[in-house]
Amino acid sequence: MKVLKLIPERCTGCLRCELACSYMQTGVFQPSKSVIRVSPFEGHTSYAPYTCTQCAEGWCMTACPVGAITINAAGAKDVLDDKCVGCKLCTVACPYGTMFYDGSTRKAFKCNLCGGDPACAHACPTAAIEYVDTDTVDWIGDFAAQRFDTVLAMEGAR
Amino acid sequence: MTTATLTPRPKTKVEPTMPGAYAGKLLRVDLTKRKCWAEPWSPADMRDWIGGAGLGAMILYRETARGKGNVSWDHPDNRLVLATGPLAGLPVWGTGALTVVTIGAMTNGPTSTQANGFFGANLKYSGYDAIVIQGQSRDWVYLYINDDQVELRNAKSLLGKDTWETQDALNRDVGMGGHHLSVYAIGPAGENLVRFAAIHGDYGHVASKNGCGAVMGKKKLKAVAIVRGTQALRANDPRGVVQAADDVAHDLKTDPSAKSLYEWGTLPGVANLGKMGVLPIKNYTTNVPYDDLTKWEAPKLRQGFDHRGHQCNACGMHHCHMAVVQSGRYKGVMVDEPEYEGWSGAGWTLGATDKEGVAWLNTQIDRACVDVNEFGWLCGWVMEGVEKGWITPKQLGFDLKWGDIQGANRLLQMVNRREGFGDLLAEGVKLAAEKLGGAARDSAIYTMQGASPRGHDHRGRWDEMLDTCTGSTGTLESGVPVHVAELGLPTRINPFNGVEVATQVVGIRGRRHFEDSIGICIFTGRTRLENLCRAIEAATGHTYTVKDAMRMGQRTAAVFRAVRLRCGIGVDREKPSTRYGSTPHDGPAKGQAVSAQWEKMVDTWYAGVGYDRKSGKPLPATLKALGLDWLAKDLWGSKA
Ligand code: SF4
Ligand code: SF4
Numbered sequence: 001m002k003v004l005k006l007i008p009e010r011c012t013g014c015l016r017c018e019l020a021c022s023y024m025q026t027g028v029f030q031p032s033k034s035v036i037r038v039s040p041f042e043g044h045t046s047y048a049p050y051t052c053t054q055c056a057e058g059w060c061m062t063a064c065p066v067g068a069i070t071i072n073a074a075g076a077k078d079v080l081d082d083k084c085v086g087c088k089l090c091t092v093a094c095p096y097g098t099m100f101y102d103g104s105t106r107k108a109f110k111c112n113l114c115g116g117d118p119a120c121a122h123a124c125p126t127a128a129i130e131y132v133d134t135d136t137v138d139w140i141g142d143f144a145a146q147r148f149d150t151v152l153a154m155e156g157a158r
Numbered sequence: 159m160t161t162a163t164l165t166p167r168p169k170t171k172v173e174p175t176m177p178g179a180y181a182g183k184l185l186r187v188d189l190t191k192r193k194c195w196a197e198p199w200s201p202a203d204m205r206d207w208i209g210g211a212g213l214g215a216m217i218l219y220r221e222t223a224r225g226k227g228n229v230s231w232d233h234p235d236n237r238l239v240l241a242t243g244p245l246a247g248l249p250v251w252g253t254g255a256l257t258v259v260t261i262g263a264m265t266n267g268p269t270s271t272q273a274n275g276f277f278g279a280n281l282k283y284s285g286y287d288a289i290v291i292q293g294q295s296r297d298w299v300y301l302y303i304n305d306d307q308v309e310l311r312n313a314k315s316l317l318g319k320d321t322w323e324t325q326d327a328l329n330r331d332v333g334m335g336g337h338h339l340s341v342y343a344i345g346p347a348g349e350n351l352v353r354f355a356a357i358h359g360d361y362g363h364v365a366s367k368n369g370c371g372a373v374m375g376k377k378k379l380k381a382v383a384i385v386r387g388t389q390a391l392r393a394n395d396p397r398g399v400v401q402a403a404d405d406v407a408h409d410l411k412t413d414p415s416a417k418s419l420y421e422w423g424t425l426p427g428v429a430n431l432g433k434m435g436v437l438p439i440k441n442y443t444t445n446v447p448y449d450d451l452t453k454w455e456a457p458k459l460r461q462g463f464d465h466r467g468h469q470c471n472a473c474g475m476h477h478c479h480m481a482v483v484q485s486g487r488y489k490g491v492m493v494d495e496p497e498y499e500g501w502s503g504a505g506w507t508l509g510a511t512d513k514e515g516v517a518w519l520n521t522q523i524d525r526a527c528v529d530v531n532e533f534g535w536l537c538g539w540v541m542e543g544v545e546k547g548w549i550t551p552k553q554l555g556f557d558l559k560w561g562d563i564q565g566a567n568r569l570l571q572m573v574n575r576r577e578g579f580g581d582l583l584a585e586g587v588k589l590a591a592e593k594l595g596g597a598a599r600d601s602a603i604y605t606m607q608g609a610s611p612r613g614h615d616h617r618g619r620w621d622e623m624l625d626t627c628t629g630s631t632g633t634l635e636s637g638v639p640v641h642v643a644e645l646g647l648p649t650r651i652n653p654f655n656g657v658e659v660a661t662q663v664v665g666i667r668g669r670r671h672f673e674d675s676i677g678i679c680i681f682t683g684r685t686r687l688e689n690l691c692r693a694i695e696a697a698t699g700h701t702y703t704v705k706d707a708m709r710m711g712q713r714t715a716a717v718f719r720a721v722r723l724r725c726g727i728g729v730d731r732e733k734p735s736t737r738y739g740s741t742p743h744d745g746p747a748k749g750q751a752v753s754a755q756w757e758k759m760v761d762t763w764y765a766g767v768g769y770d771r772k773s774g775k776p777l778p779a780t781l782k783a784l785g786l787d788w789l790a791k792d793l794w795g796s797k798a
Contacts, residue, residue, distance in 0.1 A: 011467075012466070012467030012468060012469040013336065013337060013467075013468065013469070014467075014469045014470065014471065014472055014473050014474065015276075015279075015337060015471060015472060016249050016251075016471075016472040016473075016474070019247075019248070019249040019472055020249055020400070022390075023249070023396055023400065026390070027392075027396060028390035028391060028392050028396070029247060029248055029249065029390065029391040029392075029393065029396070029399075030283060030388065030389065030390035030391065031283070031386060032386075032388050033390065038336070038337075039336065040335045040336025040337070040338075044325075044329075044335065044336060044360075044361050044468075044480075045361075045466045045468060045480040045492065046466055047336065123249060125251070125407065125469075125473070125474020126467065126474065150482070
């Protein structure tokens with residue numbers, strides 16, 4: 001299956017992916033409506049994007065009491081708005097923190113791979129996000145650990 | 159709530175509907191009364207003045223008059239405008255921009271100076287297109303914005319902190335990191351009213367010109383911190399915005415005028431300008447590089463550092479990096495990669511050869527927070543003075559030789575705190591040099607308006623010298639000559655033919671103010687204007703042609719000019735200082751005498767822009783052609 005491969009070393013934290021995502025998902029430009037989120041490391045000098053890995057377990061699907069989460073044509077877990085009752089169980093169930101809740105619509109929302117043509121992968125100027133056929137893995141764990149070590153070393157140098 | 163109207167209009171006119179992509183409100187802050195309020199602004203003004211520099215110029219014009227004159231930079235009624243534009247917060251490259259407009263401390267006249275990062279985007283997502291600050295606080299405060307929650311908070315604990323420490327502390331206080339909180343702050347220099355103090359934000363971005371940091375310091379406003387708000391921006395044609403953004407990106411990646419900027423930021427300037435005699439070397443005492451320029455080519459300037467891209471909102475340029483020094487004295491220290499201006503102001507102007515040292519000093523300058531150009535002119539001048547004896551180590555308190563990075567930092571900290579001789583130096587090189595007089599005065603680099611030239615040897619780049627001297631914003635006003643064919647200008651001119659140079663400056667006049675009004679970085683603004691116009695049309699629904707864009711910029715320039723004249727800065731001050739306007743005695747521009755052609759250049763400029771050569775006022779016909787009949791009436795009365 002094609003998934004979003006995240007390459008944190010390339011990310012500059014420009015947040016363009018978030019804007020592209022919010023536009024594709026909601027029609028407006030607003031990072032908080034995006035389902036890809038960019039997190040800072042080392043305080044303010046390293047960034048990495050993060051989004052649903054479309055994990056095999058499908059914790060969110062399992063947790064949803066009304067069956068509002070299905071698998072779409074691109075193979076992504078997708079929330080059916082007319083079924084979602086906004087109970088937020090899925091946001092608790094997801095171990096990766098990539099299931100979100102929109103207070104204005106009172107629905108859960110998540111990455112649905114834009115139905116097979118993800119806007120974030122197009123938008124990223126540094127190709128830190130690729131849409132490729134590969135096994136999904138923990139894309140940013142090693143990076144985060146390495147950046148954390150650098151901070152400690154820098155604090156020593158100060 | 160009343161709607162702010164900047165331009166006088168006939169009462170019967172029907173206001174058009176709200177354009178897309180604007181937040182629609184200005185945030186007003188009165189520091190004297192400790193009041194903050196939101197004020198809608200009119201769609202008609204959005205059409206005419208767009209945002210940023212245009213909006214700021216009109217606010218200065220309307221709100222800083224005093225009798226027949228103008229309030230001074232340190233008066234409570236001075237306005238500090240932090241403005242964005244319609245593109246801010248959209249996925250067009252480089253759209254976190256903010257433009258600072260105020261009456262600046264260097265010239266005591268108007269200024270418009272840009273910085274980037276995420277401030278503009280965060281501000282728009284919070285529901286405001288601009289912040290307009292007036293009054294003076296009694297105690298030090300900072301402005302905190304989190305959507306509708308707007309507060310003036312006690313800043314006592316931030317006092318004395320440099321700009322990076324201030325942002326660190328605020329991040330800690332509100333429990334945020336990364337770009338969730340954008341902070342623009344002054345350092346100790348701004349607190350101590352150093353005349354060329356700047357405003358710095360988001361680790362490495364500086365609104366540096368004309369002492370805007372001193373204005374903020376005078377208002378006792380230490381920082382403005384904006385949480386990335388939650389308001390959505392609705393574009394008129396969102397798909398069109400995405401398309402225009404892709405076109406802008408394509409231009410920047412492939413067009414020869416921007417490609418090297420895309421790949422290396424402003425770094426290539428060092429070696430390239432060095433070959434043309436435009437790199438300022440040791441306070442203009444020579445035009446011949448003292449070090450092998452191949453060691454200063456862009457890729458070499460990235461060696462020795464562990465680099466991290468640190469781009470601004472939605473930007474894909476390979477510009478703006480954070481870097482960790484890998485070896486030597488500064489090993490392990492995090493620096494902001496110097497711009498070309500940093501390599502020149504903290505490097506070549508001072509005769510430095512130690513690249514890690516220059517990068518470190520450049521970051522100290524941002525953190526203390528002064529304009530790196532002016533610091534270069536000042537420190538280089540002191541170094542020359544010590545060498546030649548018109549400044550003594552005793553006066554200074556220590557010996558300062560060419561290339562001494564640690565000594566330069568010592569000077570910076572003295573200026574910063576206004577200690578000893580640093581108190582005089584904190585007035586900027588013009589006032590310090592005029593005070594010392596004689597050879598000291600004749601060796602300093604400044605304009606007679608008091609503005610700091612950018613980090614070039616303008617004796618080999620006359621267009622920028624002319625623009626800096628004649629401009630009304632205390633810095634470059636017209637722009638850079640890119641995509642000139644789009645403006646119907648020749649693509650090549652003789653850089654040492656005064657008339658050709660002046661004609662080009664006239665021809666590009668308006669571009670910079672337009673760029674500074676739409677909420678985009680001046681580097682990503684180096685795409686064709688046509689692309690920017692399309693982006694704005696998709697964003698707002700307002701149609702702009704290239705001609706409309708230039709006219710908008712020229713209107714803004716005319717308003718700035720009116721404010722400048724009101725500030726008492728007349729035509730007689732449109733000149734370079736002795737050293738700044740001198741003739742290089744060596745190097746590639748050897749013997750090219752700008753002074754011999756100066757009068758002719760200025761005459762050509764005046765005739766071209768349609769301003770009165772004697773009074774400096776834009777002529778009534780010029781103003782009317784720009785649709786500024788009201789300004790013609792204001793400036794010329796019955797003669798209009
Ligand atoms: S668009 Fe790319 S570089 Fe920018 S924040 Fe997203 S992943 Fe990082
Ligand atoms: S070109 Fe540089 S300053 Fe401009 S927006 Fe991009 S990263 Fe920021």
